[in-house]
Amino acid sequence: MVQFVSDELGHTTAVVIPIEEWYQIRNKYPEVEKLEGDLPQWQKDIIDKNLLEIQQRPESLRPIEELFAELDKED
Numbered sequence: 001m002v003q004f005v006s007d008e009l010g011h012t013t014a015v016v017i018p019i020e021e022w023y024q025i026r027n028k029y030p031e032v033e034k035l036e037g038d039l040p041q042w043q044k045d046i047i048d049k050n051l052l053e054i055q056q057r058p059e060s061l062r063p064i065e066e067l068f069a070e071l072d073k074e075d
Contacts, residue, residue, distance in 0.1 A: 002017055002065070003016040003017075004065050021068055024071055024072070025071065028071060028074070031061070041050075
């Protein structure tokens with residue numbers, strides 16, 4: 001079960017996924033564990049662009065369960 005963490009204003013600040021799902025992601029994308037530190041500006045720009053698109057087109061979002069189903073199919 002995916003859990004969302006929100007701040008006092010109701011903004012989602014984090015996502016918690018089951019450890020089994022994390023292991024699947026880590027096995028498929030081992031470089032994910034090497035990600036730490038500040039993001040370079042070009043990556044922040046991409047995130048900002050994507051967040052703006054989500055705000056403008058919220059219907060474009062898909063449930064996280066669809067991502068996990070896709071990951072399960074690829075294994």
